[in-house]
Amino acid sequence: MTLAGYLVNGWNNVVDNNGGKTFGAQLIWAPNDNFSFVQNYMVGPEQDNENGNFRHLIDSIITVQLHEKVTFMTNFDYGTESSVGGASSHWIGTANYLRFQFTDRFALTPRFEYFSDPQGFATGTVQKWKEFTITPEIMITENLITRFEYRHDWSNSLFFADGDDATSSSQDTFTLGVMMNF
Numbered sequence: 001m002t003l004a005g006y007l008v009n010g011w012n013n014v015v016d017n018n019g020g021k022t023f024g025a026q027l028i029w030a031p032n033d034n035f036s037f038v039q040n041y042m043v044g045p046e047q048d049n050e051n052g053n054f055r056h057l058i059d060s061i062i063t064v065q066l067h068e069k070v071t072f073m074t075n076f077d078y079g080t081e082s083s084v085g086g087a088s089s090h091w092i093g094t095a096n097y098l099r100f101q102f103t104d105r106f107a108l109t110p111r112f113e114y115f116s117d118p119q120g121f122a123t124g125t126v127q128k129w130k131e132f133t134i135t136p137e138i139m140i141t142e143n144l145i146t147r148f149e150y151r152h153d154w155s156n157s158l159f160f161a162d163g164d165d166a167t168s169s170s171q172d173t174f175t176l177g178v179m180m181n182f
Helices: none
Strands: 002-008 022-032 035-047 050-067 070-082 088-101 106-117 127-141 144-155 170-180
Touching: none
Parallel strands: none
Antiparallel strands: 002 022, 022 035, 035 050, 050 070, 070 088, 088 106, 106 127, 127 144, 144 170
16 A cells, blocks of 8 residues: 655646646555556636636556456546536546557557536536547567557537537547657
């Protein structure tokens, strides 16, 4: 079991947007090699030039080794924030993965995610967003790994850019990643 605490200038941004600090706490429980539970909590002011309204995030992660070659992971997030004037926003998200390690050099990971943003706080649009991703991973050498990823996103709102000024309720993307281990 591991407990941690931290203090940050801001989160979910590149440059701190106010003078407040955000506090975080983390609990990691890994009773054996086949199961782990991580609980994170963050709280602090995150609005531009505003230190009085606090954002809260509860982030929970469970990882289970189902078989020596199959791992399941689920992640659940719940966030809320009060804004100037007393209104409150909240959002909920979940991600679920299965990793199949077919050989020492090849793995395949399908993933499904769901994100509900009923006030449009996190995405700027009131929506329920889903995505499915499939990621093959190939270890070329011990120090060089490549991942090809296909991702399909869809929403109940017109959210994704589709041409010059058009929007769509879905999008498909392909990504190639190369990683070097040292």
